Amino acid sequence: MATRKPAPRKRTAPRRRKPVSRARSTRRPRGGPLGRRAATWLAFFVAKHGEKHLQAVNSRKDAAILRMTHEGCPRCKGNGQIFTKGKDGSFTGSKPCPAKPTKAKAGRMRVAMAARFGPDKHSGLVGWACPCGKKEKPRYRDAKAATAALRTHERQKHSGKTVGGAWYAQVADTTPKNTTPSTPTTAKVPSKVGP
Numbered sequence: 001m002a003t004r005k006p007a008p009r010k011r012t013a014p015r016r017r018k019p020v021s022r023a024r025s026t027r028r029p030r031g032g033p034l035g036r037r038a039a040t041w042l043a044f045f046v047a048k049h050g051e052k053h054l055q056a057v058n059s060r061k062d063a064a065i066l067r068m069t070h071e072g073c074p075r076c077k078g079n080g081q082i083f084t085k086g087k088d089g090s091f092t093g094s095k096p097c098p099a100k101p102t103k104a105k106a107g108r109m110r111v112a113m114a115a116r117f118g119p120d121k122h123s124g125l126v127g128w129a130c131p132c133g134k135k136e137k138p139r140y141r142d143a144k145a146a147t148a149a150l151r152t153h154e155r156q157k158h159s160g161k162t163v164g165g166a167w168y169a170q171v172a173d174t175t176p177k178n179t180t181p182s183t184p185t186t187a188k189v190p191s192k193v194g195p
Contacts, residue, residue: 055139056139057115057116059125059139059140059141060114060115060116060121060122060125060139061111061112061115062141063080063115063122063123063124063125063141064106064110064111064114064115064121065080065106065111066079066080066081066096066097066124067079067080067114067120067123067124068103068106068107068110068111068114069101069102069103069104069105069106070097070099070101070102070103071102071103072102073097073099073101073102074099075097075098075099076097076099077171079097079123079124079171080096080097080124081094081095081096081097081124082094082095082096082097083169083171091143091167091168091169092143093142093143093144094126094142094143094169122137122138122139122170123170123171124169124170124171125138125139125140125141125169125170126138126140126141126142126143126145126146126167126168126169127139127140127146127167127168127169127170128146128147128149128150128153128165128166128167128168129165129166129168130150130153130154130157130163130165131163131164131165132157132158132163134153134157136149138168138169138170143167143169146167147167150165150167
């Protein structure tokens with residue numbers, strides 16, 4: 001009598017992996033002479049701060065593009081995004097302007113200049129301040145990223161306890177064009193975060 005073949009096993013569909021940050025690929029040498037250890041520490045310190053600076057510049061470029069493409073927009077007043085407020089008038093977050101952009105393009109050179117020079121280079125970005133005195137200039141694209149940075153600071157310096165902090169967003173001061181001041185001033189929208 002012929003033996004029966006076992007029924008083929010039903011395979012479950014593979015699950016999609018969630019995107020996670022990759023592990024650090026470079027191995028950090030721990031030992032060695034003092035000079036080599038100091039040079040390694042300095043190289044990693046410079047790389048970390050360079051990456052942070054690059055992220056801030058890219059955020060400022062994004063904000064400059066939004067400002068240029070939404071120039072003259074009545075809904076967001078040329079900011080490219082709308083800062084939301086609570087009933088008490090405190091800053092609660094930000095959302096992109098739902099209106100159609102007034103301009104299709106923003107020149108590369110103009111964007112680079114607006115992101116690096118002038119009093120409006122931080123306009124449209126969000127920063128945070130902690131009661132302990134530590135604060136960061138507006139460099140985040142939205143309140144969610146600024147809150148994550150504030151929570152990281154609280155984990156590192158306040159053992160994870162919320163001590164209360166504040167977001168603040170920088171918006172360009174909308175002054176009429178026929179006034180005499182040559183440099184535009186900026187207004188900050190403060191807000192309390194946490195209990």
